[in-house]
Amino acid sequence: MDPQHFISSGIIELYMAGIATDEEVGELETAMAQYPAVAAQVEAYRRSMETYVTMQGIDPQPDIKASLFSQINNEPNLQEGVPVPDEDLQQPKVVSMQETKSPSWKWIAAAAAVLLVGSLILNYVFFNRYKEFREYKDKYQSLLVSQNSILSKSNLYKTRLEQMQESMEIIQDPKVLKVPMPGTKAFPEALATVFWNPSSQQVYLKVNKLPEPTADKQYQLWAIVDGKPVDMGVFEMGDTASLLQKMKVTGKAQMFAITLEKKGGALAPTMEQMYVAGKIPG
Amino acid sequence: MEYAPTYTEDELVQGLKARDQKVFSYLYDQYSPALYGVIVKVLNDNSSAGDVLQEVFLKIWRHLDKYDPEKGRLFTWMLNIARNTAIDILRSKSHKLEQKIQNIIDDVHAVNGPLAVHPSTDYIGFSRILEKLTKEQRTLIDLAYYKGCTQEEISRVLEIPLGTVKTRMRNAISQLRNIINK
Numbered sequence: 001m002d003p004q005h006f007i008s009s010g011i012i013e014l015y016m017a018g019i020a021t022d023e024e025v026g027e028l029e030t031a032m033a034q035y036p037a038v039a040a041q042v043e044a045y046r047r048s049m050e051t052y053v054t055m056q057g058i059d060p061q062p063d064i065k066a067s068l069f070s071q072i073n074n075e076p077n078l079q080e081g082v083p084v085p086d087e088d089l090q091q092p093k094v095v096s097m098q099e100t101k102s103p104s105w106k107w108i109a110a111a112a113a114v115l116l117v118g119s120l121i122l123n124y125v126f127f128n129r130y131k132e133f134r135e136y137k138d139k140y141q142s143l144l145v146s147q148n149s150i151l152s153k154s155n156l157y158k159t160r161l162e163q164m165q166e167s168m169e170i171i172q173d174p175k176v177l178k179v180p181m182p183g184t185k186a187f188p189e190a191l192a193t194v195f196w197n198p199s200s201q202q203v204y205l206k207v208n209k210l211p212e213p214t215a216d217k218q219y220q221l222w223a224i225v226d227g228k229p230v231d232m233g234v235f236e237m238g239d240t241a242s243l244l245q246k247m248k249v250t251g252k253a254q255m256f257a258i259t260l261e262k263k264g265g266a267l268a269p270t271m272e273q274m275y276v277a278g279k280i281p282g
Numbered sequence: 283m284e285y286a287p288t289y290t291e292d293e294l295v296q297g298l299k300a301r302d303q304k305v306f307s308y309l310y311d312q313y314s315p316a317l318y319g320v321i322v323k324v325l326n327d328n329s330s331a332g333d334v335l336q337e338v339f340l341k342i343w344r345h346l347d348k349y350d351p352e353k354g355r356l357f358t359w360m361l362n363i364a365r366n367t368a369i370d371i372l373r374s375k376s377h378k379l380e381q382k383i384q385n386i387i388d389d390v391h392a393v394n395g396p397l398a399v400h401p402s403t404d405y406i407g408f409s410r411i412l413e414k415l416t417k418e419q420r421t422l423i424d425l426a427y428y429k430g431c432t433q434e435e436i437s438r439v440l441e442i443p444l445g446t447v448k449t450r451m452r453n454a455i456s457q458l459r460n461i462i463n464k
Contacts, residue, residue: 013455014448017426019433046358048459049427050316053361055408057315058322060335065310068336069303072343 003035012038016045167206167244175199179256181278187211190275194221194247194256201249203232203256207241210275213260219275220265223253232256234265255279295356298346310339313357317364323428324368326385334371338364369430379435386424414461419454426451 006012011028014020020028032039170176176197183190191208205221213219221232232247257277259269289297289308297305317338322331341363349359372382412420418440425431425439436451437444 010448010452013452016455017423017451018430019426019436019447019451044463045455045459048462049455050357050361051462052411052423052458053320053427054316055411056323057319059315060318061332064332064336065307065314068310068339069307071336071340072303072306 003031003037006031006035006038007041012042012045015042016049163243167204170195170197170204170244173197176204177280179278179280181256181258181276183276184274186272187275192258192276194278195244196250196253196256196280198251201251203247203250204244205232205235205247206244207235207237210237210241210258212237216263217260218263218265219258220261220269221247222257222259222269223250224255224257225250225252226254229257229269231265231267234261234263253280291351291356295349295351299349301346306343309342313360314339316357317360320361320364320428321368323385323424324365324372330371334368335364338367341367365427365430369428373430379431379439383425383429383431383439386421386429411458411461415454415457418450419457422447422451422454423458 006028011020011024015025015028028038028042032042171178176195179194179196181192181194190210192210193206193208195204195206196202203221203223207219210219218234219237220234222229223232224230230250230253232250235241235245235247255278257269258275259266259271260273260275261270289305294305294309298309314335318331318335321334321338322328325331325334338360342360349356353359375382415423421440422436425436431439433444433447433451436442437447440447442450
């Protein structure tokens with residue numbers, strides 16, 4: 001309701017007479033708080049009512065005042081003011097309804113909303129951090145794994161490199177004789193090489209091409225010294241075969257040969273199973 | 283009263299809140315006739331009106347701390363105390379409503395009651411008001427204001443329909459305001 005409409009509605013008159021309904025009183029008090037024009041009208045009505053009352057004033061008997069003041073002076077608690085709630089003291093509740101109730105609700109609602117929004121923001125931030133953290137943790141673990149594998153590979157390569165270097169040194173040593181052993185008639189595809197240092201008597205073997213034996217068999221190297229076969233040891237195949245393998249020592253030899261024997265080697269070579277053989281050059 | 287110092291409303295309130303008895307004395311001199319007039323009008327009982335007036339001023343003195351100038355003028359506050367106190371006493375008596383409000387219905391045009399009228403009462407002004415209000419308008423105002431009657435009570439006592447009470451009451455209060463504000 002707009003203020004002018006409200007003023008002409010007649011509620012103010014009923015309010016002044018004290019016969020407005022609770023609902024009407026509530027509406028009026030709201031309107032008074034909202035529109036100064038309505039509040040001014042109510043005040044004008046109130047003044048006219050008060051003038052009406054004042055005009056009918058009556059002088060009280062003079063002894064009432066004396067009695068009142070002696071009561072005030074003789075009752076000390078009256079000077080303190082007694083905190084007794086009294087309905088009669090209630091002033092017209094002009095704007096009190098809105099002043100006392102709504103702000104507290106508004107503040108509580110506002111505070112709750114702020115807290116909720118704050119909590120949601122923090123939830124979001126911390127959840128994101130948690131997700132990031134988990135990603136980092138996964139990455140860290142996979143890095144750790146790959147670092148370990150690189151480390152072990154690098155160790156492997158280092159070992160391989162050292163072995164290769166060792167092999168190179170042996171091969172490049174001018175004292176070392178290279179004895180190629182081509183395949184025999186029965187195994188023409190086979191090939192192996194012996195590196196022999198006559199001064200240190202050390203014999204090395206390089207397998208160039210030999211078929212992989214069954215699990216119960218092993219190749220055995222022999223040196224032929226003055227027509228007799230001398231055991232130079234059994235050797236491994238597989239990865240190990242790609243390198244120079246250190247065999248036994250011999251001070252003399254005219255040729256070298258490899259036979260396939262039972263696992264662990266034999267005392268004498270099985271001639272039918274001779275795969276390669278080669279004479280020492282010179 | 284001509285010899286009493288005058289105070290502004292602010293000075294009055296400050297002095298009263300400071301429990302200044304001189305200021306309270308001034309307050310009594312200034313407003314006791316109006317409050318007494320209300321009490322007499324409500325109770326229509328000369329013997330108890332003096333005691334009620336004293337009770338009202340004691341309440342005012344005791345509860346000055348509760349008066350909030352932002353919610354209304356001091357006189358409005360005191361008038362409410364006087365009116366509410368007197369109406370409470372009126373309503374607590376075990377008489378029938380018709381007996382309690384008889385003075386309003388019977389003697390509505392009597393300016394001079396059996397009691398001495400305050401010398402400062404504006405006879406001429408008041409007579410002028412009464413001339414411009416009908417008997418019924420004044421009865422309506424007084425029943426509501428001095429007796430605290432509800433719409434239903436007024437409707438029953440004056441034997442007019444409830445809706446008519448509202449309409450006539452609006453007119454009466456509106457008329458009163460127009461006369462006084464002229």
